[in-house]
Amino acid sequence: LQEALGAGVGTGGMVYESGRLRNASLEEAAFAGNLGNPQAVYLSVPVTTLDHADQILGPFDDCLLWLDIEGSELLALQGSTRLLARRAPLALNLELLDRVPGLVVGVTELMDRHG
Numbered sequence: 001l002q003e004a005l006g007a008g009v010g011t012g013g014m015v016y017e018s019g020r021l022r023n024a025s026l027e028e029a030a031f032a033g034n035l036g037n038p039q040a041v042y043l044s045v046p047v048t049t050l051d052h053a054d055q056i057l058g059p060f061d062d063c064l065l066w067l068d069i070e071g072s073e074l075l076a077l078q079g080s081t082r083l084l085a086r087r088a089p090l091a092l093n094l095e096l097l098d099r100v101p102g103l104v105v106g107v108t109e110l111m112d113r114h115g
Helices: 028-034 050-057 073-078 081-085 103-113
Strands: 010-017 040-048 063-067 089-094
Touching: 040 050, 050 081, 063 073, 073 103
Parallel strands: 063 089
Antiparallel strands: 010 040
16 A cells, blocks of 8 residues: 555655755645745645555554654544544554644543543
């Protein structure tokens, strides 16, 4: 599956610094320093949700959910509400960037709603 994870299915804008594709993100705030950066590359990419991937590739029952997606973790979790509601992941590992405003609070609030 060659799609970015997000809150909805469709297309999204991705930004990365030329030569550093490993740091690509759908979350604009993750790389706000790229605004006006001549090395910044902006792409339109297909986006799916974890819930949609679960429907077409799953079920993802009793899974480990490991997200290190450069500030887009909240977007991915927002697209996994059915997965979280049925408590499919046995464990979560989230690598959160503190430079993305509201990311830690948003993830904490979302996870609190799912126990």
